Amino acid sequence: MSANPLLQVTNLTKSFGGVRAVKSVSIEVNQGDLLGLIGPNGSGKTTLVNLVTGFVKTSSGEIIYRGRNITNWAPYKIVRLGIARTFQMVKPFYQLPAFKNMIIPLYSPKVKRLAGGKYGDRDAIALDLLEEVGFERDSHVAFKTASVLPQGYLKRLELAKAIALQADLLILDELFSGLSLAEVASIVPIIEKLRHEGKTIIMIEHRLKELFRIANRVVVLNYGMKIAEGSAKEVMESDEVKRAYLGTEV
Amino acid sequence: MKKRKERIDRGIKVRSEDIFALCSLREMLYLSAPRLLPILGFLVLPLILGIYWQKVLLSVAVFALLAISWDILAQSGMVSLGQALFFGMGAYSAGILNHYWGISPFISIPAATIMGGFICTVLLLPVLRLRGIYFAMVTLIIPLMLVRVIEATKIFGGTEGLHGLTPFPSKWLDLYIVVAALLVALFGLRRMMNSDYGLVLKAINDNDRSVMNAGINIYWFKIQILFISSSIGAFAGAFMTHVYMFVGMPVFALDYSILPIAAAVVGGPGSLAGATMGAVILVPLSEVLRGIGGLRIVFYGLFLVVFVVGLPEGIFHYIQRKYNQFERWVEVEK
Numbered sequence: 001m002s003a004n005p006l007l008q009v010t011n012l013t014k015s016f017g018g019v020r021a022v023k024s025v026s027i028e029v030n031q032g033d034l035l036g037l038i039g040p041n042g043s044g045k046t047t048l049v050n051l052v053t054g055f056v057k058t059s060s061g062e063i064i065y066r067g068r069n070i071t072n073w074a075p076y077k078i079v080r081l082g083i084a085r086t087f088q089m090v091k092p093f094y095q096l097p098a099f100k101n102m103i104i105p106l107y108s109p110k111v112k113r114l115a116g117g118k119y120g121d122r123d124a125i126a127l128d129l130l131e132e133v134g135f136e137r138d139s140h141v142a143f144k145t146a147s148v149l150p151q152g153y154l155k156r157l158e159l160a161k162a163i164a165l166q167a168d169l170l171i172l173d174e175l176f177s178g179l180s181l182a183e184v185a186s187i188v189p190i191i192e193k194l195r196h197e198g199k200t201i202i203m204i205e206h207r208l209k210e211l212f213r214i215a216n217r218v219v220v221l222n223y224g225m226k227i228a229e230g231s232a233k234e235v236m237e238s239d240e241v242k243r244a245y246l247g248t249e250v
Numbered sequence: 251m252k253k254r255k256e257r258i259d260r261g262i263k264v265r266s267e268d269i270f271a272l273c274s275l276r277e278m279l280y281l282s283a284p285r286l287l288p289i290l291g292f293l294v295l296p297l298i299l300g301i302y303w304q305k306v307l308l309s310v311a312v313f314a315l316l317a318i319s320w321d322i323l324a325q326s327g328m329v330s331l332g333q334a335l336f337f338g339m340g341a342y343s344a345g346i347l348n349h350y351w352g353i354s355p356f357i358s359i360p361a362a363t364i365m366g367g368f369i370c371t372v373l374l375l376p377v378l379r380l381r382g383i384y385f386a387m388v389t390l391i392i393p394l395m396l397v398r399v400i401e402a403t404k405i406f407g408g409t410e411g412l413h414g415l416t417p418f419p420s421k422w423l424d425l426y427i428v429v430a431a432l433l434v435a436l437f438g439l440r441r442m443m444n445s446d447y448g449l450v451l452k453a454i455n456d457n458d459r460s461v462m463n464a465g466i467n468i469y470w471f472k473i474q475i476l477f478i479s480s481s482i483g484a485f486a487g488a489f490m491t492h493v494y495m496f497v498g499m500p501v502f503a504l505d506y507s508i509l510p511i512a513a514a515v516v517g518g519p520g521s522l523a524g525a526t527m528g529a530v531i532l533v534p535l536s537e538v539l540r541g542i543g544g545l546r547i548v549f550y551g552l553f554l555v556v557f558v559v560g561l562p563e564g565i566f567h568y569i570q571r572k573y574n575q576f577e578r579w580v581e582v583e584k
Contacts, residue, residue, distance in 0.1 A: 055459070079465035091460040093453045103446050104453045108465035122446060165465060 004067070006031045006200050007052070007083075007169060012061035014047055014224075021047040023224040024061070029169070029202060034195050036215035036232070037204045040244055044224035045204045046088055049171050053085050054078045065169070080110045084167035086158040088174040088204070092146035098135065098157055099142045102126030105164040126164075133160040134186055152183045159190070169200045176207040184210050212236075220244065252582040257575045284573065288436070288526065292429045296422070303534075304425060308493065310533045311428040312486045316510035317517070317525035318435050319482035325443060325520060326475045327455035329382065332389030334506035335373070336483025337490075338396065340366035342406060344488035345497030349412040355492040359485065366484025371477045378472050381458075393502040400499055411498020415491060424493055431489070432526070435482055440522050451475055509533075516557045518564020527566045 005028040014022040022044045029035050037045050050056040052063055054075040063071045070078055093101050105111060106122045127135075127142055133156040135142045141153060149157070155175055162170055172191075176184045184207065192214060195201060205211040212218070212232035220228040220235050222244040228235040235241050266277045295307055316333045323330050343362035347353040353361070377388045401409055418424040442448050453461050454468050461468050487506075491497045509532065510525075517528025535553060539546040561568050 053463070055462075074467070075459075075462040076465050076467045079463065085463060087460075087463070091457050091463070093456040093460065095452065095456050096449070100449060103449050104461055104466065105464040107446050107450050110465050161460075161464065 005029060006033075006066060008062075008064040009048075009052065010062045010064070012048065012051055012063065013059045014044075014051055014056060015059045021224050022051065025221070025224070025226050027219055027226065027229075029200060031168075031200055032195070032198065033217060034191075034201045034203065034215050036211045036218040037202055037221065038206070038208060038211070038218060038235075039221035039227075043221040043244075045221055046173055047224075048221070049085060049173055049202070049204065052078075053083060053171065076108075079108065079165060079167070082168040083171065084162040084165040084169070085171040086155075086162050086173055086175060088177070090151075090154040090158045092149075092154055092157055094147040095145065097143050097145055098149060098153070099123060099126045099130060101146055101157055102129055102160060102164055105161045108165065111164065111166055129160045129164050130157070132163070133157075133190055135160075151178045152180070155179060155183075156187070159187070163194070167199075169202070170194065171202045171204075173204045174206065175203065176205060176210060188214060253579045254582050255577050256580045257571075257577050259575050263574045284523075284570075285437075288523070289433060292433060296425045296429065301421075304421070306534055306537050308425055308428055310529050311432045312490055313509055313513055313533050314432050314526040314529035315428075315435060315482055315486040316506060317513040317529050318432075318439060318522050319479040319486075320510045321514045321519065321522055321525040322439055322443065322451075322475060323479045324514070325448075325455060326451040326472065327381065327458065328378075328472065328476065329386045330389040330479075330507075331386045331511070332391075332393050332507050333483050333510045334502050334504065335389060335393040335396070336366060336370050336480040337487035337506040338393055338502040339370050339480070340484025340487030340489075341491045341497045341501040342487075343369070343484065344491045345412045345415055346406060348415045348492070349407075349497075352416075355416055355418060359488045359492065362488035362491075363481050363485040366487065367477050367481030370480035370484065371473060374476060374480075375473070378469055378476070390507065393507070397499050397502045407498065409499060411496055413496050415495045415497065417495050418492055424489070428486075428489055431485060436522055436526055439478075443522070512554060516554065516565060518566035518568075521564070521566050521570075524564045524566030528564070531565070 007027075007029040009025060009027045011024045011026055012022055013020065013024050025044070025048060027035075037048070039045050047056060051058050054070070054073050054077070057072050061071070062069060065078075065081060065083060068081070070081065093104065103122050103126060106125055127137070130142045131137045135153065135156065141149070146154065146157065155178070159172070159175060162172070175187065179187070188210060191201065191203075195214075203211060203215065215232060218228075218230065218232050218235045219226060220238070220241050222240075227240045227244060228238040262277060262280050266281050270277075272278065292311070296304055299307060316337060319336060320330060320333050340362045343365040344355070344358045347358040347361060348355065373392060374389065377385055380388065400406060406412060418427070443451070450461065450466060450471060454471060458468050487501055491501075510529075513528030513532050514525040515528070516532060517526065518524025536546075536550060539549050542549065557565070
């Protein structure tokens, strides 16, 4: 582990009433990592992301980002500090056309400061970003209302919104779920390109084959606890991971 | 033979969306008529109406302002049932400034607009996190509570209110002040809601978590729009205080909360022009029905029901659609 990790989560715990969704989880993410976060359904992956991004308050534990304690900060402050995320259940602005969806992240104070962009300029920036994630420029897809877009485009839109925030750490929550093999294959190069540009990425995934191809490190959660950590090969050889995914013989 | 209705943009609309609209007087007129019509209407009507209908026009403008103030809040995800709070706060602020310190209406109205906006924003600050019906309930309760506070403590004239406030120097002045305020609010706020800033407000209504996730402090935006909305309502209240030369508990009446919502719903929610159009229809209708006495409310209610059921999108959206598109029945391909 590096001496100065980008993100350091220490003994993070979250209880919802009597249910402990995350139990004393500690994770370090280094600059340039592509960390895969996996685990069976209900293992606490999304809760962990919600804790890191401020959408859920922690019960105990600490979250340090670039040396600053960001535990229980408001989500918008965490985004401004450089952590952007996508949602497992996509959250577009259904009433707006796809490219107008992009105006919202482009209007955030941090992006306004970094990229500028006056009224009108943002439309052009939005279309460029959408093209980057696979909205064909010569088609009308970018101008269609988000409510009529198929799942594949909504996932791309979600990714484009996170990219627009110019964050250093991207957390992608089940980006591949609900997508066809061809759609996943077209998104993987975009993620690899982001990593090349120096972004640090945490990916929550159930599509392990695709994830293991690009992740340099994997953390496995089960029942809210970290049960394994290491390279893809190492974690898949772990008996505990096999038990979590396959169960035990009766 | 199965048929379906097809809607096609009029040729003139398609052409007018381009810079070439400037080449043709007819197309320029097509573009500007929907904007010029209300401006000319509001500016010319005071000159041709009798005294009674001038007062009705004044009421139309005041309720249109309240409907606009309701609509911008609703578009930003805050459904209010208490425009009377904004109206009453402005009315009492202007009344107090004039009654106790003798401040002229030309100063008391702008001051009450800002004071009223500020006080309402501060009052509603703790409930900004509430959404939907919960926010609506609080806005409904506060003006009702304030009435009881004034009644019980007998402050600001108690149940008698404050009388003998300074009127406007001329009846033309008050009419044109409120008409000008309405036109500025209508076109200014429409421009604001169509900008990127307005887009963020609409996005808060659509999905506030997603806006938070874009690094935007939604509560700061809500505070700003609440201040703008309550200032508009407070202006309407402050203005009416000097027209009536009186301020009292009726300024917190439910009428000032419900009629603006009815106007916005009949006119077409989500468009400020619709809110104005709703007030232009409902306020004179209420006056016309005055002649039939007790059955007035029945007919008024029936009219509302017919409109809401028959044109759920609102009159404005219906007219807008008819203006920009034509419809025809076409056979469905087998």
